[in-house]
Amino acid sequence: MRPYAHPGRVESHVRDLVSTHAGISDLETPMRPSAKAAGLVPAMEWRDLERADSVQVVSAPSSWSDARVEAWLDWGGEIEPKAPLGGGPARYAARVAQLGLSRGLFGDKADADAFREALLTTMLTGIATPTSGQTGLRLLPDITEFEFQSQARDILGQRRARLLAAQAAARLNTALDQVADAVRRCSGDSRACSDVRKNPALARAARKARELGADDQTILDAIALADQPRAPLTALAVDDELPLVAAATRQAVAAGDEAATLAAQVGWETSALTLALSPTDAEALSRGAAIGAAIDASTFLDAEGFDIERFTFVCHLWATALELDRGERPARLSLAGVGDCLLSQGYAQTSIEGRDGAAALWALAVGAALSASAEAAATLGQDPAFDQDRQGVLKTLAERRVRAAALRSALATEAAAALATAHALARKHGLRSAGLVGPFADLEATLRLGGSPVGAAGAMAPVSVSQTADGFLMPSFSAAAFEALSSEGVDLDAARRHALGHGSLAESPAIDHAMLQARGFTAHEIEKAENALREHQGVRAAFAPAIVGAGFLRDVLGASAEDVARRDFDTLAFADFSAAEIAAAERHALGAGTLGDCEALNPDLREAFRSVEAPSFNDRLAMLAAVESFACLPTAVTVSIPHDARPADAVRAQAAAARAGVRALRLQRAPTPYDFKLDLPEEPTAEAPRPAPAREPLVTERVVERIVERDRSRRRLPDRRKGYIQKAAVGGHKVYLHTGEYEDGELGELFIDMHKEGAAFRSLMNNFAIAVSLGLQHGVPLDEFVDAFVYTKFEPAGPVTGNDSIKSATSILDYIFRELGVSYLGRDDLANGDPGQFNADGLGAGKRLAEDDLLDDEADPVPASRFISKGFSRGATPDNLVFASFGHRRVEGADRPGADGEMCPACGDLSLVRRGGMTVCDTCGAQSERPGPVAST
Incomplete structure (x- = not known):
């Protein structure tokens, strides 16, 4: 495995740096940064980037992806045409250099220009970038104090109240919106639409709103403001407060005592509490919004090894820039690509060598950054926090120097020397920032650094994508993965086939071209x-x-x-390929996407890749604890727990993280799945009551409401169906209404034909009838359509001719659904027999028929062929079948033979009278010798 290089050269550099700092301590000749130490600016090219509103032409390194360039443009703000990366890095470097010159940190303009050039070069080469830093947290008392317990219970109570209020407000908003929507959808008279007694849809919506807690005045206001935009009811946000931080002792959290249990419950419910395991770390995390910067450590690896001299220079450079730019805000410096450095050398993050290597790298960065902070303190003044705890900070630096010398890493000596230099300068000049270096994360900075993750030991995925010159994204190995494979002498073709695949299905063992054909x-x-x-x-x-x-x-x-x-x-799958065959073909064509399971690699290298691709939570905690033992600032490690975890599970997870050695932790519950639903058992059936003593049955009338749950599937009509055709004219416009019925007589479809209307209007009516038919066949009750479309007003409208029940209508739809309501639902209230009563609502009082006209006993029987289709029945109905007119109520006092007689066995009429020794039916003339009652005269 390739070690870090040039230890002797770095020791001499550190000695020179110490002597240089000694000269700076006299504030006579400040050090002039060298632009060459920052590296060489890569070759630039013109890049046309499509932005949201325009196409920008900028200068950018040719090897950078478009996404990386756009990330720099988003950070830089105003884009200068044809300027490197839009001009944002140049403006930042010039502003910071001017601050240093004005505050006396640089001796003259030449020193400031050299600083500006060096700072700009690090950004254009992509080895460093400014970051947004971190937001300060709201500090709570120590968890062992009584004040914390009181505030924690208040936080939990307020959050629960806000959660319930938010849920209730959301449901009530929906119900009130439905109330207003029921008024707006009504097309009749405005007063009738706003009346719950005349608008059934409004009545249903109002009842639901009342059940959800709305009072009647609120419902009335929603009805009155239905035509105006209604401001929704709002509840306070559940998590609108700042994230919280509290100090805790490691022993209390690791043991899970009463105070730690309460803290875990706050974290379990809110996911907003950070536990810092020392008061100093809690205070550091509670400071205001910070500015920051990140340096990509993986860019300092070259053919000769790790360039420690240039790395310490860049850390010193950016620490100086942060001290100048921060003003009264805290500054944060972090590293990126530390895991890539380890992977390039074949170190696994789970190994002791890997953790010590990362810790040494962070210790080296801390030493260089604090040296720059001490230099800035000599001119700009010390940090008040350093003045308050001067001895503690110096003691911590001395302890870090001793621990760094004991690390099993090639960088141990250099890291210890850098910390010794920082200790000497801090003791003489103080520190501008007592807490300057910490392993925080920043996704935007990661994108600007080309994908190198910012954090304790972040590493790019070994199998990632790269952009070609044509702008296409192709799968490839990361630079660190390629370096590790090359240095270990691995068969690159075998590794590429395993991770990236063959790129084709031509020779797939599962699904190849022959099998597809x-x-x-x-x-x-x-x-x-x-x-x-x-x-x-x-x-x-x-x-x-x-x-x-x-x-x-x-x-x-x-x-x-x-x-x-x-x-x-x-x-x-439709072509009968199994899931296993599809997975095998995908692995052959596109590869496994990982190198941790590649058999072509030796076990140590496989473990190194596996520690990057699928690190366990305990391994990440161990690496973070190793890095934080040298970092100035803690980072809150996120401890994830399932959404259905209990508070006891949160306490155990919190204790495990504290025992692992981290300096701060935060519990975070996983979000509830969108399809989560409690599996509630069915309610047990109650024991059957004992039978009551038999009593005489009491006959009472009661209204039985039957709730029928309809299937959403379509109920198709029979191929040969019943129905009727109604011809009428509304306002002089002819309308033909065709209906189709199910076997039980229920309406299933309708067709609407207009006479001499335009093609567009006829087509709209035809398609409207199809939509209503589909609704009926999918279970929508006919009365819903009737309630929705009666009283609609548009032309043509007016008197209706050709219909014996409907005499006036306010529109074609009003007539159609009045007719359907009368014919199929028995809605006689929708009939209007008097055309003279035509008015705005289309309702008529009707004309009361005279009793003599209504009770016509001499009506002739009506042939059944008038109501039954002969074609539909296909001769199954006898020709002599008639509907007899009997059973009408007689007018009181009317003279009718057989009014008090018996029923005739021949015709069924109550007209059987006795004449002499015979009984004769006055209706059909049938005679019988059976004695009958005497007719009254």
């Missing part, structure tokens, strides 16, 4: 799938209907149109 695929579809294989990142996606063609799937493979239209349609 045997299943019906032609060379044309196979070629299209092969071209899309890399772009769509998956074999299933490469054979999607949009790629191989929906027509091919329907015509050749026999898939239905409904199947092809599904978004989750799996072409290969």
Whole structure:
């Protein structure tokens, strides 16, 4: 494994640095930074980038991806055309250099220009970037104090109240919106639409709102403001307070005592409490919003090894920049790509060598950064926190120097020397920032550094993607992974086939071209799938209907149109390929995507890759504890717990993290899955009551409401169906209404034909009838349609002719659904027999018929052929079948033979009278010798 290089040269550099600092201590000749020490600016090229509103032409390194360049443009703000990275890095470097010159940190303008050039070079080479830093947390008392317990219980109570209020407000908002929507959807008279007694939909919505807790005045206000935008009810946000931090002792948290249990409950409920395991760390985390910077440590690896001299210079440079730029804010300096440095040398992060190597690298950065902070303190003044705890800070630096010398790493000597230098300068000049270096994370900075993760031991994924000169993204090995494979003499072709695949299905052991052709695929579809294989990142996606063609799937493979239209349609599974075959083909074509399970690698190298690709939580805690033993600032490690975990599980997870040696931790519950649902058992049936003593039955009337749950599937009509055709004219416009019925007589479809209307209007009416028919066949009750469309007003409207029940209508739809309501629902209230009563609501009082006209006893029987289709029955109905007119109530006092007689066995009428010795029916004339009652005269 390749060690760090040039220890002797670095020792001399550190000695020179100490002597230089001694000269700076007299404030006579400040050190002039060298731009050459920052590296060489890479070759630039013009890059056309499509932004949200324009196309920007900027100068950027040719090896950078578009995403990386855009990340710098987003950070820089205003974009200067054709300026390197939009001009943001140049403006930042010039501003910081000017601050140093104005505050006397630089001797003259030449020193400031040299600092500016060096700072700009580190950004243009991509080895360092400013960051947004961290946001300060709200500090709570120590968890062992009584004040913490009181505040913690208040926080829990307020959060629970806000959570319940937010849920209630959301439900009530929905209910009140439905109230207003019921008014807006009504097309009748405005007063009737706002009346809960006349608008059934409004009544249902109002009842639901009342059940959810809305008072009647609130419901009335929602009805009155239905036509205006309604401001929703709002509840306080559940987690609107700042994230919290509290100090705790490691022993209390590791033991899980009463105070730690309460802290765990706060973290379990809010996911917003950070426990710092020392008062100093809690105070550091509670400071205000910070500025920061990140340095990519992996860029200092070259053919000769790790360039320690240049690394310490860049750390010193950026620590100086942060001290100048921060003002009264705290500053944070972090490292990126530490894990890539370890991987390039073949070290696993789970090994002692790997953890000591990362710790030594951080110790070296701390020494260089604190040396710069001491130099800045000589001119700009000391940090008040350093003045308050001067001896403690110096003692901590001395202890770190001793621990650094004992590390099993090639950097141990250099790290100890750098910390010794920082200790000497801090003792003489103090520190501008007592806490300057910490392993915080920043995703935006990671993108600006080309994907090197910022943090304790962040490393790029060994199998990642790179952008070609044509702008395409191709899978490839990361630079650290390629260096590790090359230095160990691994068969690169074998590793590439394992991780990246063959790029084709040509020789796949599971699904190759021959097997695809045997299943019906032609060379044309196979070629299209092969071209899309890399772009769509998956074999299933490469054979999607949009790629191989929906027509091919329907015509050749026999898939239905409904199947092809599904978004989750799996072409290969439809072609009878098993899931195991598809997975094997995908692994052959696209590779495993990992190197930790590659048999071509030796065990140590496999473990190194596995520690990056799938690190365990305990391994990450151990690495973080090793790094934080030298860092100035802690980072709150996130301890994830399942969404269904209990507070006791949170206490155990919190204690395990504290025992691992971290300096701060934060519990975070996983979000609840969207489809989560409690599996509640069915309510047990109650024991059958004992039978009561038998009593005389009491006959009472009661209303029985039956709730019928309808299936959402379509109920199709029979091929030969009943129905009727109603011809009428509304306002002089003819309308033909055709209905179709199920076997039980329920309405299942309707057709609406207009006479001499425009093609557009007729088509709209026809399609409206189809929509209503589909709703009826899917279970929508007819009364819902009737309530929705009666009283609608639009032309044509007016008197109705040709219908014996409807005499006036306010629109075509009003007439149609009045007719359906009268014919199928028995809604006689929708009938209007008097055309003279036509008004705005279309209702008429009707004309009361005279009793003599209503009770006509002499009505002739009506042939059944008037109501039953002879074609539909196909001769099954006798020709002599009639509907007899009997059973009408007589007018009181009317003279009718047989009014008090018996029923005639021949015709069924109550007209059997006795005449002499015979009984004769006055209706049908049938005679019988059976004695009958005497007719009254």
